Amino acid sequence: MKKIKKMSLLLISAMALVACNSETEVDDTSSSEPVEQSETTQEAAETEVAVNKEGFPIVDQQITLDILAPGVGQAEWEDMPVMQNYTELTNIAFNYTTPPQSDFATRLNLAFASGELPDLIYAGGPNSLNAAGEVDYGSQGLLIPLENMLEEYAPNFYQLLEENPAIRQSITTTDGHIYALPNVVQSDTASWIMGPVWYNGEWLDNLDVEAIPETVDEFYELMIRFRDEDPNDNGQQDEIPISDVSMNGLRGWFMPAFGIKGWGIEEHDGQARYTFATDNFRAYLEYMNKLYQEGLLDRETFSQSGEQKQAKGQNNQIGVFQDWFSYFTTGQSEEEALNNPMFGPLTSEWQQEPVMPMDPGIKRGSFAITKENPYPEATLRWVDYFYSPEGYEYISYGPEGYLWEWDEGGEEAGNKVYNEEVDEENREQYRGTLTPAYGITIPALTVELDPIGGSRSEFTDFIKEETDEKIVQHGEHIFPLVYLTAQEQEEVNTIKVDLETYIVESEAAFITGNREINDGTWAEYIETLEKIGVRRIEEIHQAAYDRWVEAGE
Structure with a gap:
């Protein structure tokens, strides 16, 4: 197996060294009483797990969370180098539940109905964790509100909200809370409804x-x-x-x-x-x-x-x-x-x-934290990296040594080339074994990436031309x-x-x-x-x- 190499990552700024020690209140439009904080979150507050204010690792001692996400059909999540490498970087590991995409909505509904919730829901997307689910589960206190943690623990995503108020308008429920983060698309495919x-x-x-x-x-x-x-x-x-x-x-x-x-x-x-x-x-x-x-x-x-x-x-x-x-x-x-x-x-x-x-470029319900999560601040920091261009490139292409490697100029030159050991005809399928960013609505800022190998590919230009002609103009x-x-x-x-x-x-x-x-x-x-x-x-x-x-x- 190839050695997992750590990428040179941009430091994530504006993070405070804070313990999980604050109660979170959820306002319900039908009641002035706050939703009670879960016992799990209260216990986490008492343990005072410190979240590092910048860089990696996110926490000094490894923590493990339960994640529910749709399978991508190419590999098990625990075998994906992106997830393995990111665990090394962040000190946040996971117990994975990843049913097939066709079964994911049913599995998610069952989790809420049974009360056996994961710590976080990843890549739910509008077809699974839809607007109704956000409001329903949020008002019940099953999902925790995120808006008051975003500036401190999700600065990349918070910057998006500041730059585009329509995003905040689109993900803020009628009780004033944000219960789930979206996928935000700023790319040639942003107009696609699917x-x-x-x-x-x-x-x-x-x-x-x-x-x-x-x-x-x-x-x-x-x-x-x-x-x-x-x-x-x-x-x-x-x-x-x-x-x-x-x-x-x-x-x-x-x-x-x-x-x-x-x-x-x-x-x-x-x-x-x-x-x-x-x-x-x-x-x-x-x-x-x-x-x-x-x-x-x-x-x-x-x-x-x-x-x-x-x-x-x-x-x-x-x-x-x-x-x-x-x-x-x-x-x-x-x-x-x-x-x-x-x-x-x-x-x-x-x-x-x-x-x-035509899609507005905002796909809601891509990431949510449940009341069972003992480390919501660390969890937000974990996902926020993918709302930066570098983080999206990382989760899209994977770490060095698999799909790509540095050219003869090395990391300082910053030029990626395809790994010669990967069959050109099967690159995309191979990529699906490296990362969960393969055919599901991941929580991220989806941008046009610098292509591996240098110039923008002919296929990328083809997608833009077809999209402009077939979708955007109509x-x-x-x-x-x-x-x-x-x-x-x-x-x-x-x-x-x-x-x-x-x-x-x-x-x-x-x-x-x-x-x-x-x-x-x-x-x-x-x-x-x-x-x-x-x-x-x-x-x-x-x-x-x-x-x-x-x-x-």
């Missing part, structure tokens, strides 16, 4: 396709060709024109073709509306049902895992798919992936002007990053679980044809949504939207 959809460029070349579709009809015709004309050129009819896992990747990029910007609540002409209770959503379902029935959408979409989809992609069986970069699915090199164009906006009778959903935000009051959130929580369960089940049933789409079944569907409480969901979010507009005036 990894884009990609076309298989080899298939396009084999069929002499000169331009990607611009309408839903053109897309349909191309998928027919993908199905019937052997675009992978193996003499077998094994092509799957479109594949996904439970529509979680495709849905957000295809719905705009039918006049819907995103999942759940969206802003439409100043009004908050629930997208799944619109005729636009019916049109989307009818279109997807058509693709499914004609063998264009993978018949295993609602039963396969991400790993199974990836295996099909690496076997060159998929024509259209969603992933962060196309080579994550295809297994190609970056150079080969230059040939895979990004999916662009489609138009239809429902949406005659191209539109694509981009609209789905809905502002608002928070609800505790009372509103409680009401939404009561409604939302049944509502979304019914919607997900209905989407699968309508697309697969297990439930026919006609005027009668659609009326029943809408009636059920209304009985569950969809109109009340819209009313609550309209009030939150109006508050958000007023706050910006």
Whole structure:
């Protein structure tokens, strides 16, 4: 095994040498009484574990914390050199619980329901530790408020708040507290709501396709060709024109073709509306049902895992798919992936002007500290490093001696080159064995990094050009990053679980044809949504939207 080498790290400034000896009060909008501090935190205060004010280690004697995070599928976290090396630097070690990404939200909910909480939640992201969870668990005292510790123990993140007040506005709940830190994106991919959809460029070349579709009809015709004309050129009819896992990747990029910007609540002409209770959503379902029935959408979409989809992609069986970069699915090199164009906006009778959903560049819920954590100040210092450009480079590329090494000029020259022992075609997969910054929403300041080997890569320029052309010039935000009051959130929580369960089940049933789409079944569907409480969901979010507009005036 290669020796782990410590990087030369920028010192983290503005840290006070302080013991964990202060109580934290949590204000609840429904009560003037503070939430009681947990016994674990009180015990930690009594132990007076000192946090060093700058540099490494963060604490002089090693401490161990329980972390809950999604697995990245390439290696176990305890085997990753980044985590091993950072433990050496900080003196903070972990007991890891890292279920697969597909199971993470369930595992996180179970932890809160059972009361068996980790010390910190890492890379929860908006699909797991969402705004509702922040408000709910924060108001219960299960997550501790962070805002009063940020200036002292998270100076890198605090600087971001000072430079961009919109970040603070977007992560401060209605009770005035910050319960979770976000991923902040200042890069070419900042506008992505998730990894884009990609076309298989080899298939396009084999069929002499000169331009990607611009309408839903053109897309349909191309998928027919993908199905019937052997675009992978193996003499077998094994092509799957479109594949996904439970529509979680495709849905957000295809719905705009039918006049819907995103999942759940969206802003439409100043009004908050629930997208799944619109005729636009019916049109989307009818279109997807058509693709499914004609063998264009993978018949295993609602039963396969991400790993199974990836295996099909690496076997060159998929024509259209969603992933962060196309080579994550295809297994190609970056150079080969230059040939895979990004999916662009489609138009239809429902949406005659191209539109694509655009992310605000803030992904909430990426990092939270629970009431069980005996060392919250040290934990904040641990994560804050990744909100600096150097820290993000470290967690992205790993320590020296694995993916990269210094060139002949040495560390003083500061020029990184790829480790010659790493196969060029498998660099990205190898990187996923080094660091957790691989396909999950890590708590960090995501910036454009100085590329290994010197100049900005052709692939990086390709991503920027595709993003500007396909997303940015047509981009609209789905809905502002608002928070609800505790009372509103409680009401939404009561409604939302049944509502979304019914919607997900209905989407699968309508697309697969297990439930026919006609005027009668659609009326029943809408009636059920209304009985569950969809109109009340819209009313609550309209009030939150109006508050958000007023706050910006």
